[in-house]
Amino acid sequence: MPRNRVLTAVVAAASISLLASACVGSSDSGANDDPDAKTTLTFWHGWSAPSEVKAIEENIKSFEKKHPNIKVKIVKGVTDDKLNQALRTGGSNSPDVVSSFTTDNMGRFCTSNALADLKPFLDKAKIDPAKVFVPSMAKYTEHEGKRCTVPLLGDAYGLYYNKDAFKEAGITEPPKTFSEFDKVVKKLTKPKGDTFERLGFMPNYLGYETTVEHYGNAFGVQYLDGNGKSNTAKDPAVKNMLKWQKNLVDELGGFQKLNKFRTSLGDEWGPKHPFHTGQVAMQLDGEWRGKMAADAGLDFEIGAAPLPVPDDQVADYGKGYLSGTILGIANNSPKKNAAWELVKYLSTDTEAVVSFANAIHNVPSTVAALNSPKLNDDPVYRTFVDIAQHPKSSHAPSSVNGGAFLLTLQDSAQKYENGKEKDLDALLKKNDEQVDKDNEQAG
Structure with a gap:
């Protein structure tokens, strides 16, 4: 599906x-x-x-x-x-x-x-x-x-990778931690003027499937506290996730450069998906992408692995968003x-x-x-079958307001990644206030 x-x-x-x-x-x-x-x-x-x-x-x-x-x-x-x-x-x-x-x-x-x-x-x-x-x-x-x-x-969500690109770059296995991942992303990236011939990975929140919800499982984000109140300002995992993503965006040339490249890419559900065309060497995606890639008749071999985890959570490698x-x-x-x-x-x-x-x-x-x-x-x-069975694979918590709290955090994350909001603590405090207000009105 x-x-x-x-x-x-x-x-x-x-x-x-x-x-x-x-x-x-x-x-x-x-x-x-x-x-x-x-x-x-x-x-x-x-x-x-x-x-x-x-x-x-x-x-x-x-x-x-x-x-x-x-x-x-x-x-x-x-x-x-x-x-x-x-x-x-x-x-x-x-x-x-x-x-x-x-x-x-x-x-x-x-x-x-x-x-x-x-x-x-x-x-x-x-x-x-x-x-x-x-x-x-x-x-x-x-x-x-x-x-x-x-x-x-x-x-189940995991990381697809271009095995031919890995071999060309001398990478022998998919990264397990985000510090390893960042190095692999940069090693796979081929700049071309103000754009890219190939991008190791598209981290932007507007990119295909790269949402805060999908990143969140890897970092162990706790969106809500025990009373159902928004927890993003208090949970260090949220800050770690946003800072990691923003840092990778900046190291790859900044939001504007990445976004310009993103808008030139093919449709997510068509044969010209950037992973299919080789324009992106790694892709966060679900189990269906393997079949779509096969149907597209790629001229390179693909592999799949769990998404990396923070360096201090390496024992949890293998989990994924469900x-x-x-x-x-x-x-x-x-x-x-x-x-x-x-x-x-x-x-x-x-x-x-x-x-x-x-x-x-x-x-x-x-x-x-x-x-x-x-x-x-x-x-x-x-x-992806293995990822689904990992004891720490999970979905975001249910809410009386559906997935609205995730959309609010996604909007906050986009403001941080593109530089419109620089004070992360203040941004997350406002995020919590908005989510709690919305939930109160809904329930």
């Missing part, structure tokens, strides 16, 4: 207001329908690429064979703003089962009661989320102890028991999870699927 996480977060933030304006449902699941009766479920999802749509359709066909009394009407390519509107208003054409790419919006789904509480269904089926799902994925699909979603495949699709039942659906059968199948049936993961090149979200002998054994892909 390749997707631009920054764009997704922006869309999520825009759609949050739809849910914030009212409590969209009761906390009572109210599942009274007969799951064995003949019925039709409506399933909304966000996938739109032909291969992705075909893969989910194949899984739905398999489900219908196992549950001949249930037919599933599939609606593809649904955006989060349309999804949120349907969950809020209901109606005969609204969905029974929904999936969303916006993991950051999960807290809003739960607190607004837009999605049904899945705990009664899980308990009845004797499914322990902490044991069935990858632990970190089980964690990011609940909010403050309430489980209104389950994971449906995941994304995200993924979340799956739930619309709280206004009158067919919750039948809907649960579909949710349970898509999220916990090992064969279904493995076949879907292989088809769209995502990381499985169940422990059994990760250990399946049928899972893709490509070594580049397997790097």
Whole structure:
């Protein structure tokens, strides 16, 4: 499920207001329908690429064979703003089962009661989320102890690198710490006048996938304190992350030079992605990039490794940022028991999870699927499978205001990297004040 996480977060933030304006449902699941009766479920999802749509359709066909009394009407390519509107208003054409790419919006789904509480269904089926799902994925699909979603495949982020460029520069292995990384980036970089023939790595926050959220896991950032208050001014990891990134930007020629180069690069989702063309030698990205690179027919060999960590956290090397699709039942659906059968199948049936993961090149979200002998054994892909299982791999915490706090920090980071804000302590204090104000208004 390749997707631009920054764009997704922006869309999520825009759609949050739809849910914030009212409590969209009761906390009572109210599942009274007969799951064995003949019925039709409506399933909304966000996938739109032909291969992705075909893969989910194949899984739905398999489900219908196992549950001949249930037919599933599939609606593809649904955006989060349309999804949120349907969950809020209901109606005969609204969905029974929904999936969303916006993991950051999960807290809003739960607190607004837009999605049904899945705990009664899980308990009845004797499914322990902490044991069935990858632990970190089980964690990011609940909010403050309430489980209104389950994971449906995941994304793990790591570092892709151009093996030919490494060999040319005499680099024998991917860097494990950021001090090693900075040296490798500069060694791989080939300046060309006021631009670059090749850049070792694009660190800018406007670069593809190089967001504060994706860097944050490597530094062990704690965005919120135990009371849900913004913690960026107090957490030394935040300062370390921003200072490291700003220093690398400056050493590569400064924000303006890098940004000029960035704006000349090809589309993130097309064959002219700068990593594909060799214009960028290393790329922070998800597991899907390996398949996209293969499809682009590159004339060089690629490798993948975990993103480096700060020098004083080398024992944690191997971890990475995680995200993924979340799956739930619309709280206004009158067919919750039948809907649960579909949710349970898509999220916990090992064969279904493995076949879907292989088809769209995502990381499985169940422990059994990760250990399946049928899972893709490509070594580049397997790097991300390993990252997903690292005990310190994680997603940012859920929030009543969705991912808005991440967008606020991203905006602050951009002001610091381009020199508009020089006092980092003052900047982070203002960041905390803004996040707390926004969260108070939302919840």
